[in-house]
Amino acid sequence: MRAYDLIAKKRDGGTMTRAELEFLIGGYVDGSIPDYQMAAWMMAVYLRGMTPQEVAELTDVMAHSGDMVDLSPIQGIKVDKHSTGGVGDKTTLVITPIVAACGVKIAKMSGRGLGHTGGTVDKMESVPGTRTALEQEEFFAQVNKIGISVIGQSGHLAVADKKMYALRDVTATVGCIPLIASSIMSKKLAAGSDAILLDVTTGNGAFMKTVPESIELAQMMVDIGTRNGRHVAALITDMDTPLGHNIGNSLEVAESMEILKGRGPADLKEVCLQLAANMLVLAGKGTLEECRAMAQAVIDDGTAFATCKAMFAAQGGDVRVLDDYSLFAQPEASYDLLAEQEGYIWSNDTEKIGNASVLLGAGRITKEDTLDMAAGITLHKKAGDYVKPGDVLCTFYGKAEKFAAAEAMYRSGLVFSTEKPEEKPLVYARVTTDGVEMLA
Numbered sequence: 001m002r003a004y005d006l007i008a009k010k011r012d013g014g015t016m017t018r019a020e021l022e023f024l025i026g027g028y029v030d031g032s033i034p035d036y037q038m039a040a041w042m043m044a045v046y047l048r049g050m051t052p053q054e055v056a057e058l059t060d061v062m063a064h065s066g067d068m069v070d071l072s073p074i075q076g077i078k079v080d081k082h083s084t085g086g087v088g089d090k091t092t093l094v095i096t097p098i099v100a101a102c103g104v105k106i107a108k109m110s111g112r113g114l115g116h117t118g119g120t121v122d123k124m125e126s127v128p129g130t131r132t133a134l135e136q137e138e139f140f141a142q143v144n145k146i147g148i149s150v151i152g153q154s155g156h157l158a159v160a161d162k163k164m165y166a167l168r169d170v171t172a173t174v175g176c177i178p179l180i181a182s183s184i185m186s187k188k189l190a191a192g193s194d195a196i197l198l199d200v201t202t203g204n205g206a207f208m209k210t211v212p213e214s215i216e217l218a219q220m221m222v223d224i225g226t227r228n229g230r231h232v233a234a235l236i237t238d239m240d241t242p243l244g245h246n247i248g249n250s251l252e253v254a255e256s257m258e259i260l261k262g263r264g265p266a267d268l269k270e271v272c273l274q275l276a277a278n279m280l281v282l283a284g285k286g287t288l289e290e291c292r293a294m295a296q297a298v299i300d301d302g303t304a305f306a307t308c309k310a311m312f313a314a315q316g317g318d319v320r321v322l323d324d325y326s327l328f329a330q331p332e333a334s335y336d337l338l339a340e341q342e343g344y345i346w347s348n349d350t351e352k353i354g355n356a357s358v359l360l361g362a363g364r365i366t367k368e369d370t371l372d373m374a375a376g377i378t379l380h381k382k383a384g385d386y387v388k389p390g391d392v393l394c395t396f397y398g399k400a401e402k403f404a405a406a407e408a409m410y411r412s413g414l415v416f417s418t419e420k421p422e423e424k425p426l427v428y429a430r431v432t433t434d435g436v437e438m439l440a
């Protein structure tokens with residue numbers, strides 16, 4: 001077999017066999033196939049697409065290019081979730097304790113912030129002392145004992161994806177649905193859970209900017225998972241506006257705890273309840289209505305918050321901060337950003353809000369950057385709100401010398417109007433093996 005022939009086959013619209021995919025991916029990982037041939041093949045995929053069977057096999061081959069986590073030492077059904085990313089998207093911190101409190105095991109690997117979007121592992125590390133790198137034995141033992149552990153993703157998962165993603169990034173092949181779907185799902189298959197709920201975000205702060213392309217990605221990922229023996233469903237959720245009010249690591253932990261305590265912003269609560277209910281359905285706990293009621297019940301009786309505390313405590317975290325947020329590391333300074341004109345906020349570009357928060361120190365500009373765990377933004381006015389000059393739009397937290405650049409970034413995404421914009425749904429659709437159910 002020669003890589004040249006496989007590139008030509010895909011260029012001409014052919015379908016790869018499993019053996020050909022194994023040759024290509026295996027050769028790329030061991031270095032016998034160079035970057036330029038892999039790049040040419042991925043561009044051919046970009047232009048020609050893949051059949052459902054072909055993309056499912058590609059994903060499985062990519063998953064097997066690194067460690068396949070065997071979660072069988074953990075009793076019961078294990079459910080994972082994945083978000084395609086967002087700003088203020090702290091749902092993992094809320095829904096995993098809810099689901100665990102309902103008796104479903106969570107043995108989850110999460111990521112760090114990427115670009116303008118935040119990551120669960122960074123947020124968890126804002127709770128002083130929290131360890132997010134556990135040996136497998138300790139990880140399994142914790143899940144068996146308290147039902148939940150969330151840790152950082154092992155560097156040996158889906159090794160092919162890491163190399164392919166870096167190459168896609170510089171060869172204009174990132175925005176290709178079969179390559180995105182196989183990239184995400186290879187890591188999810190390797191992480192070992194029986195069921196996976198996908199939160200496919202859509203809008204100006206998300207990877208996918210429109211609902212139809214988000215649905216297409218979701219359908220492909222559900223199909224890949226199902227063909228590889230997992231229970232998978234997806235929700236298409238809005239990311240035209242950040243979720244909740246807080247953006248930044250400790251700020252987002254605090255807001256998540258508010259939801260677990262039965263308080264907090266209504267939009268975040270609603271999305272979390274829908275995601276948690278769908279995870280419980282995938283675990284076979286009942287109908288959607290029953291599962292939503294279960295999720296609400298563990299918030300109301302305090303067991304979801306207690307489960308979250310138990311997880312942080314088991315991982316070395318100082319859980320006093322979860323009760324008293326003033327014990328978090330505090331920002332050096334804060335700054336209120338004031339409205340300069342009157343009108344409705346027509347739009348407030350979510351990617352720019354995310355980038356402003358990165359500029360404040362909540363995310364990394366270079367790989368080596370250390371995070372300011374207290375940095376971030378609290379939104380007081382969101383898209384659709386009416387403001388007058390002098391009203392506080394948001395508050396920045398962090399080092400004072402960073403406020404000017406963040407302000408310029410934030411203001412560049414604001415558009416005002418005399419008209420009130422139409423309210424966006426929080427959840428657009430649910431995608432399962434049965435098809436697409438439009439919810440808005």
Ligand code: URA
Nearest residue numbers: 179180181183184207
């Ligand atoms: N996230 C991933 O893990 N892979 C992609 O290709 C896009 C988003």
